Structures are given as C-alpha cells and as structure tokens.
Amino acid sequence: MRAAVYNGPHQEQxxxxxxxxxxxxxxxxxxxxxxxxxxxxxxxxxxLMPLEAPAVLGHESAGVVEAVGPNVTEVAPGDHVIAxxxxxxxxxxxxxxxxxxxxxxxxxxSPEEPPRLSLNGQAVGQFVNxxxxxxQMLLHESGVVRIDTDVPFDAxxxxxxxxxxxxxxxxxxARVRPGSTVAVYGAGxxxxxxxxxxxxxxxxxxIAVDVEEHKLRTARExxxxxxxxxxxxxxxxxxxxxxxxxxxxxxxxxxxxKRTLQQACDSIRxxxxxxxxxxxxxxxxxxxxxxxxxxxxxxxxxxxxxxxKTDTPKYIEFYRQGRLKLDEMVxxxxxxxxxxxxxxxxxxxxxxxxxxMFD
Numbered sequence: 001m002r003a004a005v006y007n008g009p010h011q012e013q014x015x016x017x018x019x020x021x022x023x024x025x026x027x028x029x030x031x032x033x034x035x036x037x038x039x040x041x042x043x044x045x046x047x048l049m050p051l052e053a054p055a056v057l058g059h060e061s062a063g064v065v066e067a068v069g070p071n072v073t074e075v076a077p078g079d080h081v082i083a084x085x086x087x088x089x090x091x092x093x094x095x096x097x098x099x100x101x102x103x104x105x106x107x108x109x110s111p112e113e114p115p116r117l118s119l120n121g122q123a124v125g126q127f128v129n130x131x132x133x134x135x136q137m138l139l140h141e142s143g144v145v146r147i148d149t150d151v152p153f154d155a156x157x158x159x160x161x162x163x164x165x166x167x168x169x170x171x172x173x174a175r176v177r178p179g180s181t182v183a184v185y186g187a188g189x190x191x192x193x194x195x196x197x198x199x200x201x202x203x204x205x206x207i208a209v210d211v212e213e214h215k216l217r218t219a220r221e222x223x224x225x226x227x228x229x230x231x232x233x234x235x236x237x238x239x240x241x242x243x244x245x246x247x248x249x250x251x252x253x254x255x256x257x258k259r260t261l262q263q264a265c266d267s268i269r270x271x272x273x274x275x276x277x278x279x280x281x282x283x284x285x286x287x288x289x290x291x292x293x294x295x296x297x298x299x300x301x302x303x304x305x306x307x308x309k310t311d312t313p314k315y316i317e318f319y320r321q322g323r324l325k326l327d328e329m330v331x332x333x334x335x336x337x338x339x340x341x342x343x344x345x346x347x348x349x350x351x352x353x354x355x356x357m358f359d
Contacts, residue, residue, distance in 0.1 A: 027072070027140060030061075035182060037355070040161075086103070086159065132267065166189070170194050178201065196324055205225050207226045249271075260284070276299070333357055
C-alpha cells in the first residue's frame, strides 16, 4: 500500500509502497478514506519534537474496515470507523479509574511479532499507533469507533484528533460553565473546536486570539463572539479591556508556544483556569506570579481528556443538529501526494484544516 514516509526532521515526506501485516489479536485493518493534516504532524517534520525514523505520520483519520483479527468484536468488515490515537489497555490503574486517555500500557505488537508496517524488510513506525498518511491503517480495536455510513469521511476524520482534542478540552478538561467567559489562543482546527465546545457549553463570551484576520473571521463565523488580533497589540490587555479589567474565566492555548501559553495564563481572572492543549518544547518555563495564590489553575489536557467511544457519538449528533460545524472547518482538500504542500500551508498559517481524500 502507498504511504508517505517520514525519514527525519527537515525533510519532505517520501511516497513509498509499504507492506502492511495481516491483523492479529485485537487489530483492525482499515482502508483510509480521509486524513486530516494536523499542526502536531508539522512539529515532528520541523524537528520541534523527536520521532524515530522511518515512520508514517498522520493521526486524524477515518475509513472502512477491511479485515479484523480473531479477537475483535466491536467492528466488522464494511463498517465505517474513525481512528483515535488514545489506544488503551483497559487494565492499568488509569484505565480502571476511568482515565483511559492516560493509559500506562497502550497495547501494541511485541518485538517478537512482525512489524505492522515495513519497507524492503525494514520496520516502519506507525505514528501514535495510527499512521494515517497511508492507504491502509492497522489499528487496535480500542482505537476505533464505528460510525453510521451517512457521515462524510472528511468531517468524520476531524473528530479523530482536532475536534476530540478541542471539544474535549472545553467540555471534559475545563468543564466550561454556562454564562462564563472564554479566551482561545489559536484559531486553527483545535482552537476552533475549543470555541465550539465553549459555545455548546453555554459560554456567553468567546474571544478568539490569532494573528491572521482570515482565521479570526472563521472563528467568528463558527463560535467566537469577539476576535483579538495579537499582531495589533498585547492580547492580554485586549482581553482585559473586553472583560472590564478582570480577565476571563477560562483560557485555552491551542498553538504550542511558550509565549502564547504565558499570555493565556495572564489572561484569566482570579479563580480562573488556563488549559494547555498545544505541546510546547520540554525545556520551556513559565513565569508564575503571586496572583496564582488567588486560586488560579493551570491544567494540561491530554487529547481532550477524551472517552472516545462515548464522546464520538455525541459529537456526531451535535454535527447532525448543526451545533458542531465540521464542514466549515475544512479549508482545503487534497490527495496523499499533496501532503508536503499541506504541511507548508500550515507553516504559512493559511488553513484551519486540510483533509487528504483517498477515494
């Protein structure tokens, strides 16, 4: 099967014919129909986060089940599914206390078993157990959820990461309250999903923060009540002006930069909460002042604190009701061969989401 192969940072993805193993145990073989291109993929390509090469990137995908291992009971060939990187074992302490998104022992093939993907006999890594930039994916049953066949694949793919991460950050991690005020740093796919989650939760003020006017415009069309252009002045001061000098109840950082995370922390009122979604570099440090004694909270959100199997049906129903706008989040569509251009468009801050279509 054809796939885009990552051979190291600062290199273009190379398109190769890979061998993919037959499903064993709880594995599910899926024919990829759509794959979103996420900013997280770009961070590995640009060397901001480490990844062993060779590997297939991509982690926001949907497709059709082609075959299943002998232990699989939840899906069958012909089913439409969404893939999720929150694979879980169901047996560790985190899983048994309901935090499957923090699973300590996510299932994977053992070193004694043949690799899922290979090229000329050499193992090829499968990024976060998905590897969606390929014509087929070999997934664990705990990382897929069946959906109705009338859900468009390009919309469904977004749920696999961006929507689950953003909506979940608002609804599961921060638990935004009705009537509250919210600021979201970054109006890409994840940030737009945070804003929509805040709107669904009943927030009365949703402030989108970005440096691109076209992204702020999209944010206002989907969920934001206000837009702050961070290139036109200190966004913290602008947010305080909009909130009568107090700051917001909730702020979210959906970019992955120390600077914007610091700004998000500085944007909340006493008793407020900042949720960090974007992954900043590990050696970065934040400045915490005495104001944090006034019951301010900084929390990380691991893929929206998701319960993927039960969250996904809810998000699809929101989509059907018109409360969650997915089609409007797709800026561009392309083919697998357009991946390098799609990554470049993220660098240039041109898109909310590009979705690669395989059918």
